[in-house]
Amino acid sequence: MAVLEVRDLHVFYGNIEALKGISLQADAGQIVAILGGNGAGKTTTLRTISGLLRPRSGSITCNGKSLVGLSAHGIVAMGISHVPEGRRIFNVLTVEENLNLGGYLIRSDRAMVQQRKGAIYALFPRLLERRMQLAGTLSGGEQQMLAIGRAIMSDPKVLMLDEPSLGLAPILARSVLRTVREIADRGTTVLLVEQNARQALTIAQRAYVIEVGRIVLEGEASELAKDERVQKAYLGGFEAVSSASPEP
Ligand SMILES: Nc1ncnc2c1ncn2[C@@H]1O[C@H](COP(=O)(O)OP(=O)(O)OP(=O)(O)O)[C@@H](O)[C@H]1O
Numbered sequence: 001m002a003v004l005e006v007r008d009l010h011v012f013y014g015n016i017e018a019l020k021g022i023s024l025q026a027d028a029g030q031i032v033a034i035l036g037g038n039g040a041g042k043t044t045t046l047r048t049i050s051g052l053l054r055p056r057s058g059s060i061t062c063n064g065k066s067l068v069g070l071s072a073h074g075i076v077a078m079g080i081s082h083v084p085e086g087r088r089i090f091n092v093l094t095v096e097e098n099l100n101l102g103g104y105l106i107r108s109d110r111a112m113v114q115q116r117k118g119a120i121y122a123l124f125p126r127l128l129e130r131r132m133q134l135a136g137t138l139s140g141g142e143q144q145m146l147a148i149g150r151a152i153m154s155d156p157k158v159l160m161l162d163e164p165s166l167g168l169a170p171i172l173a174r175s176v177l178r179t180v181r182e183i184a185d186r187g188t189t190v191l192l193v194e195q196n197a198r199q200a201l202t203i204a205q206r207a208y209v210i211e212v213g214r215i216v217l218e219g220e221a222s223e224l225a226k227d228e229r230v231q232k233a234y235l236g237g238f239e240a241v242s243s244a245s246p247e248p
């Protein structure tokens with residue numbers, strides 16, 4: 001059974017149909033990439049899965065249990081964690097306090113909170129060095145690490161990331177995406193919306209391409225990376241960037 005399964009999702013903003021029948025699925029420990037141009041419906045898909053938008057029709061299940069109609073809080077409790085576009089962290093709280101907030105579901109178990117924080121600091125050593133620093137004073141890359149760290153404090157089954165590398169220097173973007181791979185390797189399923197299609201297809205197993213509210217292509221990430229349509233629409237600009245900057 002798929003950990004996350006979305007079937008024939010239709011979502012409207014007023015009279016405008018933003019999602020016109022989106023279906024996708026992700027298995028345990030898989031990274032599933034969602035690619036598509038501006039306004040395609042990627043963010044809308046994530047916001048609907050996390051309960052911030054209500055679908056007009058369609059189903060969303062996590063390990064076979066329906067998420068449709070649950071509150072956003074209830075969906076977090078079901079094991080779905082969402083790092084939205086623009087990494088909303090609490091600027092006036094420290095790194096450590098932000099992580100504590102991410103652990104609100106397990107707050108009564110202090111040992112567990114400490115253990116999860118330890119695991120996140122191991123994943124992002126930079127956050128450990130800055131644990132008492134106000135989040136608002138972190139660099140963009142560090143803020144992204146913190147947003148991801150906070151989202152995995154609840155040890156989610158599914159982690160949804162909306163453009164985690166946006167605005168980061170290429171070397172930091174690669175480092176964040178490598179860590180996403182590590183998180184998935186530990187068993188968390190990741191739904192990854194990413195502008196950097198080349199790197200997303202490198203770390204993902206499966207991918208879907210959305211255009212104006214519909215899935216137009218889907219398959220193994222390695223196959224899609226070779227697809228002429230994908231190369232033309234999404235990989236054209238990135239080849240030069242990645243060949244100009246050697247892998248660290
Ligand atoms: N709050 C809203 N009210 C009305 N229309 C919206 C709203 N949010 C998004 N839309 C519309 O829904 C469509 C899908 O938007 P969405 O934000 O999901 O796209 P996206 O694929 O995430 O794009 P981007 O790559 O620019 O982030 C777009 O046409 C957008 O204009």
Ligand SMILES: [Mg+2]
Pocket residue numbers: 042043044085162
């Ligand atoms: Mg978006």
